[in-house]
Amino acid sequence: MENSVIISIEKLVKQFPMGQGVFTALNEIDLTVQKGEFSGLIGPSGSGKTTLLNIVGSLDAPTRGEATVLGQPISKLGPREAARLRKENLGFIFQSYNLLQVHTVYENVEFPLLLLNIQAAERRKMVMDALEWVGLTSKEKSKPPQLSGGECQRVAIARAMVKRPSLVLADEPTANLDAANSHHILQTMVKLNEELGTTFLFATHDEKVISYLRRKIYLLDGKIDKIEHVAVNDTVPS
Amino acid sequence: MIRFLIKGLIRDKSRSALPIIVVAIGVMLTVFMHAYIAGIMGDTIEMNARFSEGHMKVTTRAYAAEIDQVPNDLAILEADGLVSKLENQFAGVSWASRIKFGGLIDAPDENGETKAQGPAMGIGIDLLSTESEEPARLNLTKSLVRGQMPRQSGEVLISDHFATKLGVNIGDPVTLIGSTMEGGMSMYNFTVAGTLSFGMEAMDRGTIIADLTDVGKALQMEGAAGEILGFLPDGFYDHEEAVKMAEAFNAGYSGDQDEYAPQMVALGQQEKMSFYVELSEVWLYYISLIFIIAMSLVLWNAGLLGGLRRYGEVGIRLAMGEEKRHVYVTMIWESVFIGLAGSVVGTGIGLFCAWLLQKYGLDISGMMEGSSVMMPSVIRARITPPDLWLGFFPGLLSTVIGTMLSGIGIFKRQTARLFKELEA
Ligand SMILES: Nc1ncnc2c1ncn2[C@@H]1O[C@H](COP(=O)(O)OP(=O)(O)OP(=O)(O)O)[C@@H](O)[C@H]1O
Ligand SMILES: [Mg+2]
Numbered sequence: 337m338e339n340s341v342i343i344s345i346e347k348l349v350k351q352f353p354m355g356q357g358v359f360t361a362l363n364e365i366d367l368t369v370q371k372g373e374f375s376g377l378i379g380p381s382g383s384g385k386t387t388l389l390n391i392v393g394s395l396d397a398p399t400r401g402e403a404t405v406l407g408q409p410i411s412k413l414g415p416r417e418a419a420r421l422r423k424e425n426l427g428f429i430f431q432s433y434n435l436l437q438v439h440t441v442y443e444n445v446e447f448p449l450l451l452l453n454i455q456a457a458e459r460r461k462m463v464m465d466a467l468e469w470v471g472l473t474s475k476e477k478s479k480p481p482q483l484s485g486g487e488c489q490r491v492a493i494a495r496a497m498v499k500r501p502s503l504v505l506a507d508e509p510t511a512n513l514d515a516a517n518s519h520h521i522l523q524t525m526v527k528l529n530e531e532l533g534t535t536f537l538f539a540t541h542d543e544k545v546i547s548y549l550r551r552k553i554y555l556l557d558g559k560i561d562k563i564e565h566v567a568v569n570d571t572v573p574s
Numbered sequence: 575m576i577r578f579l580i581k582g583l584i585r586d587k588s589r590s591a592l593p594i595i596v597v598a599i600g601v602m603l604t605v606f607m608h609a610y611i612a613g614i615m616g617d618t619i620e621m622n623a624r625f626s627e628g629h630m631k632v633t634t635r636a637y638a639a640e641i642d643q644v645p646n647d648l649a650i651l652e653a654d655g656l657v658s659k660l661e662n663q664f665a666g667v668s669w670a671s672r673i674k675f676g677g678l679i680d681a682p683d684e685n686g687e688t689k690a691q692g693p694a695m696g697i698g699i700d701l702l703s704t705e706s707e708e709p710a711r712l713n714l715t716k717s718l719v720r721g722q723m724p725r726q727s728g729e730v731l732i733s734d735h736f737a738t739k740l741g742v743n744i745g746d747p748v749t750l751i752g753s754t755m756e757g758g759m760s761m762y763n764f765t766v767a768g769t770l771s772f773g774m775e776a777m778d779r780g781t782i783i784a785d786l787t788d789v790g791k792a793l794q795m796e797g798a799a800g801e802i803l804g805f806l807p808d809g810f811y812d813h814e815e816a817v818k819m820a821e822a823f824n825a826g827y828s829g830d831q832d833e834y835a836p837q838m839v840a841l842g843q844q845e846k847m848s849f850y851v852e853l854s855e856v857w858l859y860y861i862s863l864i865f866i867i868a869m870s871l872v873l874w875n876a877g878l879l880g881g882l883r884r885y886g887e888v889g890i891r892l893a894m895g896e897e898k899r900h901v902y903v904t905m906i907w908e909s910v911f912i913g914l915a916g917s918v919v920g921t922g923i924g925l926f927c928a929w930l931l932q933k934y935g936l937d938i939s940g941m942m943e944g945s946s947v948m949m950p951s952v953i954r955a956r957i958t959p960p961d962l963w964l965g966f967f968p969g970l971l972s973t974v975i976g977t978m979l980s981g982i983g984i985f986k987r988q989t990a991r992l993f994k995e996l997e998a
Contacts, residue, residue: 395893415898423895434890438585443578448894450575495894 342503342535343369343392347401350387350558361387363558364401369537371502374529376538378546379555385539386507388555392537393426393505394418406502423451427496427534429506433488435480435495441467442476445494452499466498470524486517493521497528507539518544582887583908589880590912596876597916597973598923600869601965605924606931606955608862608964613932613956615854619811619841622850624711625777626674627841628803629816630667632660632823636833637800644674646793646800647755648834653799656836663826664819666807670708671799673698673789677752679732679782681740690740694732696750696782698789702727711805714770714783720744721768724785731783734769742766750782754794762792804838810956813851816840862964869965870972873913874979881905881980888984902981906974913973917966924965931955 350362361384369375377385390396391403394410395418403410406425413421422428427448435444445466449459467473470490480488489509496504506525510518526548529536538545546552554561583590623629633641637648650656653671660669675696683689700706701724709715715723719734721744732742742748746766754760764784772778790796804819806812823838842851884905891901935952 393893419892419895419897421895422893426895428893434886434893436582436887436890438582439578443581447578447891450578451894451896 340371341368342371342373342406343367343537344404345388345392345402346404348388348391348398348403349400350384350391350396351399361558362391362398365558365560367553367560369535371535372529372533373551374526374536374549375551375553376536376540376545376549377553377555378540378549379561380541383555384558385541385555387558389505389507389537389539392503393428394421423448424499425502427499427501427504429489429492429496429504429509431508431511433480433485433492433512435488435491437480439479440476441472441478441480441483441491444480444491445498448495448499462498463494466494469497469528470494470521484517485512486514486520489513489517489521490524493524493528497532497534500532501534503535503537505537505539508542509538510540510542510545515544518542522548579904579908583911588883589908593873593876593880593912593973594916594919597873597913597969598920600872601917601920601969602924602927604862604865604869604965604968605921605961606927607865608858609924609928609955609957609961610931610953611854611858611861612958613928613954615857616810616956617954619847619851619854620809621774622847623803623805623811623841624713627844627847628670628801629806629811630804630820630823630838630840631844632656632669632802632804632836632838633800634834635837638837638839644676644800646673646675646753646795646798647757649673649755649795649798649800650802650836651798651834653797653802657802660802660804660823663823664804667819668707668805668807670700670706670711670803670805671786671801672803673786673793673795673798673800675752675789675793675800677750679736679740679780680749680751681742682747682749690742692736692740692780694736694750694780694782696752696784696789698784698786701783701785702787707805712783713772717770717772719769719771721766724767727785727788728763728765729767729785730764730788731768731770732766733778733781734771735778736780736782737766737769744768750784750792752793755798756794758794760793762788764788802836811841811851813840813842817843862960866964866968870968870975873969873972874976876973876976878976878980878983880909881977881984885984898985902985905981906977909974909977910970913970916973917969920969921962921966925957925961928955928957928961932957 345365345367348362348365349360351358351360365388377388379385387396391398391410392405394405394413398411405421408417408421442463445463446459449462454462464473467476470493472487472490472494475483475487480491483491509521513521522545525536528534538549540546550566552564554563634648634650637645640648657669657671675698677694677696678691679694680688681690699708699712701709709723714731724730732748744766748764748766750762750764752760770781770783790798806815817840820838820840820843827835827837841847888901892898931953932955935954937952
């Protein structure tokens with residue numbers, strides 16, 4: 337099992353300057369995530385979920401300690417290597433979708449492949465596959481302003497998944513969605529997790545999301561409070 | 575990737591059409607203003623050149639020293655000889671002898687008694703020879719109000735206003751009472767062939783235009799010329815060129831102590847005009863500078879705003895794994911295209927507007943009434959080579975620099991912070 341570790345976090349501290357002193361958002365976090373996990377950081381607002389996810393996603397650097405993602409020590413990555421890690425191995429899903437408004441659904445999903453310099457024919461196939469996973473092949477020519485919130489988030493999932501990254505980081509992906517849409521996209525992600533073996537790490541306090549997680553990592557005031565494992569059988573309400 | 579960026583650029587009007595329009599307007603105004611001012615300044619200079627100063631003026635040294643008094647007793651005696659010499663030395667330049675004179679015009683009644691009198695400013699030019707460029711230079715045919723151009727010696731043109739004041743009609747005799755070269759009094763009879771209106775108060779008050787030969791006879795200075803004016807081949811005053819010619823000419827007389835030796839001055843070297851020539855250069859310089867600065871500020875701001883508006887897009891692209899540097903470089907390339915497009919369009923429209931104003935002019939004679947300054951009554955722009963780059967480069971540079979600065983603002987931020995702002 338040793339070589340199937342995808343995220344390894346040791347004594348991770350993240351502090352932000354605040355007034356005269358500093359504010360400690362993450363305090364000595366130790367955590368390991370295995371390949372293929374469907375797990376989530378759970379905790380009240382301000383507990384440090386986004387901060388931790390950003391560090392894992394190499395969007396931010398630790399103050400002390402280390403987070404190793406796919407063998408890469410985040411604190412030692414230069415901007416170039418961090419960009420490369422994101423480009424090749426990471427997918428992001430945000431609460432507010434963050435789609436490019438003037439580009440079509442197809443172009444939004446295609447964008448990560450452009451960064452990877454993938455050939456046009458191959459690109460087309462990959463984009464159409466990704467749109468099929470999320471059930472949006474009929475909307476490839478639409479632009480985000482013409483889509484519902486649920487559809488937008490599905491485009492964002494397709495965009496995160498299109499390059500088949502090893503790890504997808506999803507920060508409150510259901511916060512702007514109603515129950516039906518939330519379940520829909522969660523089921524989609526579970527399916528991708530099972531079929532492609534993609535590792536998912538969520539940050540959430542939404543009960544609907546929590547009910548799908550197989551490992552629940554509770555954060556409180558920048559520390560890990562407890563971790564719950566869920567037996568495979570009694571999880572996914574499908 | 576490039577196609578992706580171009581699509582974004584074209585579809586997002588606030589990133590393409592809008593800034594291009596802003597750039598184009600700024601560039602257009604700069605180009606147009608420059609041509610407009612060049613036109614007004616240039617026309618004023620040309621008008622003074624044609625009516626009184628020439629691009630270069632040759633007089634005797636003594637005449638030049640008292641030029642304001644029009645000292646015809648110090649005139650150039652063998653004028654034709656000097657003109658041939660000038661024509662040989664300066665190919666392409668057109669030289670014209672003139673005599674300026676002051677005097678009284680006396681209008682007699684049927685009995686030969688004085689009916690009315692008035693002070694006149696006279697110019698003797700080559701009116702009668704067919705190859706003379708002088709009538710065209712002074713725009714005489716177009717300025718004619720009544721009567722016709724003189725056809726034979728003894729005929730004169732006087733300003734219409736002056737004719738009305740004296741009660742003189744076409745074909746009536748008038749007597750010029752002036753002073754001879756030797757200082758004696760002279761009387762000479764002319765016939766009025768036509769009346770003129772120049773649209774310039776300074777000229778319309780009391781001008782009389784006669785043939786040079788007649789004036790020579792009247793003032794007993796036949797063969798002499800008070801002034802020989804030179805006009806550059808392309809019709810526009812070129813200060814450097816004119817000064818160069820003046821220096822070349824004067825060098826030929828540097829060993830000569832004679833105060834009647836000829837000397838040449840360029841228009842811009844004459845006291846009266848030098849201020850104006852300098853002013854026009856300074857003005858052009860400052861107006862252009864002010865416009866360029868104002869435009870740069872506006873465009874810079876537009877670039878900044880454009881950059882700030884794109885926080886979201888930048889954040890997404892960074893999250894997808896695009897390098898900061900690459901995002902920055904693509905944004906700058908975009909601004910280069912925006913700046914180029916806007917500057918080309920703006921320069922084009924600016925030149926077109928300037929060309930319209932150059933070709934058709936804008937008649938402001940109504941506003942010029944009562945003015946004693948010799949100013950053109952029709953405003954014309956004049957397109958000069960700087961118009962090609964004067965708006966173009968500031969338009970391009972300020973767009974690109976604006977984007978660069980706004981980009982630095984974005985990229986100094988932590989990537990994670992960009993996302994905080996994105997989520998907000
Ligand atoms: N850039 C920053 N500067 C200062 N403080 C910050 C910064 N980013 C986060 N924090 C602080 O760190 C703490 C954790 O923030 P974080 O965004 O990780 O919380 P969260 O668990 O994601 O909360 P939520 O559920 O509201 O999204 C908060 O108290 C927050 O104010
Ligand atoms: Mg959060």
